[in-house]
Amino acid sequence: MKITLAGSRHFGVETLNMMRGHGIEVIRVVVADGEDRLAAAARAAGIEVVVQAKPKLIVASEIAPGTDLIVTAHSHALVGADALKAARLGGIGYHPSLLPRHRGIAAVEWTIREGDAIAGGTVYHLSDRLDAGAIAAQDWVFVKKNETARELWERALAPLGLRLLAQVIDQAKTSGVLPSMPQDEQFATNAPRLDKEVPHAAPKSAAS
Known part of the structure; x- marks a missing residue:
């Protein structure tokens, strides 16, 4: 390979x-x-x-x-x-979210901003649309209380990315093909750049 x-x-x-x-x-x-x-x-x-x-x-x-x-x-x-x-075989990339949620450059920051209790990472097929290619591998992690975006990335999402990339590359090396599952567009959200990092997860309101 x-x-x-x-x-x-x-x-x-x-x-x-x-x-x-x-x-x-x-x-x-x-x-x-x-x-x-x-x-x-x-x-x-x-x-x-x-x-x-x-x-x-x-x-x-x-x-x-x-x-x-x-x-x-x-x-x-x-x-x-x-x-x-x-x-x-084309190309793959790693995105630190459970695609199609949080497509964009600030996925981890939006995970914190939205108060998500669960985060994740996705290895996906590169395509002509941002973070929208088929999913090759995906897994999730819990977000700790008051965790910052940087802390979440360093503790969980970066190591997860390395593991998922290794998994997909090893599969491609063995089988000669890449796993592929289309993203469900009804759950797509965007994660554009924020002016500054959100310090920690915002508390959920009683109505949320």
């Missing part, structure tokens, strides 16, 4: 380390910023690094030849249709 990894920051590095630990061959890393810590980790491991021509778009020429699967990890770029076609 040959992977092109697109991503950034700490979660990108952790995803790279997870895949290498599972014996998965990462043949190229694609980043928006050549100085990002993921780029540095890839270079240190002897993996080719490509910097996107456009920070918000990944195109076919940036996907390594022979790629079986594109994996995104903390990437805020759209993987174009031509790029997805360049990989044998």
